[in-house]
Amino acid sequence: MRLTFYGGAQEVGRVCMLLEEGPKNLMLDCGIKLGETTEYPLIHEDELLRIRNISVSHAHLDHSGYLPHVYSKKARPKIFMTKPTRDLIGVLLSDYQRIQAAKHEGKKLFGSKDVDDVMRDARIIEYLEPFQADFKVQFHSAGHIMGSAMTMIENGPKKILFSGDICMRKTRVLDPCERGLSAETLIVENTYGTKEDILPSYRESYQKMISIIKETVDKGGHIIIPSFAVGRAQEVLLALDDYMRSGAIPPMKIFMDGMIGKAMKIYRHNAIYANDDIKKRILMSEDDPFKSPNFHHPRSKTREDVLKEPCIIVTTSGMLSGGPVLFYLEKLAHDPRNAIIFVGYQAEGTTGNKVLQNEKKIQIYGKEVELKLRIESIRLSGHADFNELIQYIRSVKGLKRVFLMHGEKSELKDSIDKDYDVIVPRQLETYAI
Numbered sequence: 001m002r003l004t005f006y007g008g009a010q011e012v013g014r015v016c017m018l019l020e021e022g023p024k025n026l027m028l029d030c031g032i033k034l035g036e037t038t039e040y041p042l043i044h045e046d047e048l049l050r051i052r053n054i055s056v057s058h059a060h061l062d063h064s065g066y067l068p069h070v071y072s073k074k075a076r077p078k079i080f081m082t083k084p085t086r087d088l089i090g091v092l093l094s095d096y097q098r099i100q101a102a103k104h105e106g107k108k109l110f111g112s113k114d115v116d117d118v119m120r121d122a123r124i125i126e127y128l129e130p131f132q133a134d135f136k137v138q139f140h141s142a143g144h145i146m147g148s149a150m151t152m153i154e155n156g157p158k159k160i161l162f163s164g165d166i167c168m169r170k171t172r173v174l175d176p177c178e179r180g181l182s183a184e185t186l187i188v189e190n191t192y193g194t195k196e197d198i199l200p201s202y203r204e205s206y207q208k209m210i211s212i213i214k215e216t217v218d219k220g221g222h223i224i225i226p227s228f229a230v231g232r233a234q235e236v237l238l239a240l241d242d243y244m245r246s247g248a249i250p251p252m253k254i255f256m257d258g259m260i261g262k263a264m265k266i267y268r269h270n271a272i273y274a275n276d277d278i279k280k281r282i283l284m285s286e287d288d289p290f291k292s293p294n295f296h297h298p299r300s301k302t303r304e305d306v307l308k309e310p311c312i313i314v315t316t317s318g319m320l321s322g323g324p325v326l327f328y329l330e331k332l333a334h335d336p337r338n339a340i341i342f343v344g345y346q347a348e349g350t351t352g353n354k355v356l357q358n359e360k361k362i363q364i365y366g367k368e369v370e371l372k373l374r375i376e377s378i379r380l381s382g383h384a385d386f387n388e389l390i391q392y393i394r395s396v397k398g399l400k401r402v403f404l405m406h407g408e409k410s411e412l413k414d415s416i417d418k419d420y421d422v423i424v425p426r427q428l429e430t431y432a433i
């Protein structure tokens with residue numbers, strides 16, 4: 001079998017690999033890399049027409065965003081994903097379509113029809129339900145966001161496991177990823193691939209968040225929490241709601257803005273994929289955590305109600321690359337009583353990363369904005385950290401070969417390469433497995 005990396009090698013973003021044997025092929029993820037400019041998988045248009053199958057590990061655009069491009073080139077591979085992934089990509093791809101149409105006026109790269117067609121054609125696969133995609137394939141739960149999957153590919157005696165993005169901890173909403181699977185080859189993310197990437201416990205991180213919120217509200221300030229629409233936002237919102245109910249943080253409005261509300265609804269519709277705590281709360285007590293009375297949406301486009309009094313604003317985009325968070329920053333950044341709390345990964349080159357590196361002036365809608373508000377970051381990742389990745393890799397039975405991808409630096413290699421054949425792949429390189 002041959003494995004080619006069209007993206008996601010030594011970078012976080014545009015995950016896209018092709019697994020093939022003779023005429024049989026399966027593309028593993030089909031993502032883009034969003035930043036100041038959008039980067040696409042390094043696959044030639046003509047080659048797309050020979051792709052027969054695509055499996056999608058989860059809805060984040062760095063794993064799914066290239067699907068409508070594939071459709072716009074008239075390729076019609078079979079596409080496989082879980083139900084929450086299908087529902088969530090509907091929101092994310094439509095938003096991406098609007099943004100790119102505005103950017104590339106006149107010569108848009110794909111249309112809303114391509115998004116609709118992807119949604120219509122996607123084949124829904126349950127966890128543990130075997131399916132044929134030239135090879136025998138099965139999804140296992142990955143714990144990263146709702147519907148996220150690890151992909152097990154079987155070809156005769158060969159077993160290849162692609163982790164997708166994984167989380168090893170139980171979160172507010174989800175159970176951790178499945179462990180102890182058997183595979184000879186593992187293709188694993190290493191977003192947190194350096195020795196410094198050891199994350200504190202969620203409890204520690206939330207304690208820090210609670211104190212920042214209390215101190216800010218005491219001064220009469222607003223708290224901005226930039227977040228990805230899907231995944232971190234739901235975790236953070238449910239945690240904030242819990243802490244408010246228990247009295248750990250004072251009562252105030254928690255606003256959600258951007259696509260977070262839509263993603264929240266999809267999480268609610270797919271609550272069967274949540275962990276038992278959430279299911280019990282919904283089924284047995286009619287206490288629906290997704291519809292808490294503490295949650296609010298801005299009442300108008302001017303968002304005056306949000307700016308009026310101290311409150312918490314959870315909004316997109318997570319890395320300050322667009323979305324309503326820029327509106328709030330423009331309005332609130334000048335006042336040192338306010339605070340911004342980062343909760344997610346900030347990729348190199350993004351505005352979020354620059355702010356964390358202490359840059360005090362940023363451009364918003366072509367205007368320079370000085371940041372006088374308090375800037376904090378807590379580590380609440382949906383990814384396995386350095387130590388957890390080692391544990392995960394060691395939990396795979398019969399493992400011989402490890403590809404470390406979806407990471408900027410892979411120091412992880414040094415920790416495991418006495419036990420396995422470890423490869424840090426390069427873009428456009430093909431490996432025999």
Ligand SMILES: [Zn+2]
Nearest residue numbers: 058060144165
């Ligand atoms: Zn992800």
Ligand SMILES: [Zn+2]
Nearest residue numbers: 060062063165
């Ligand atoms: Zn990812």
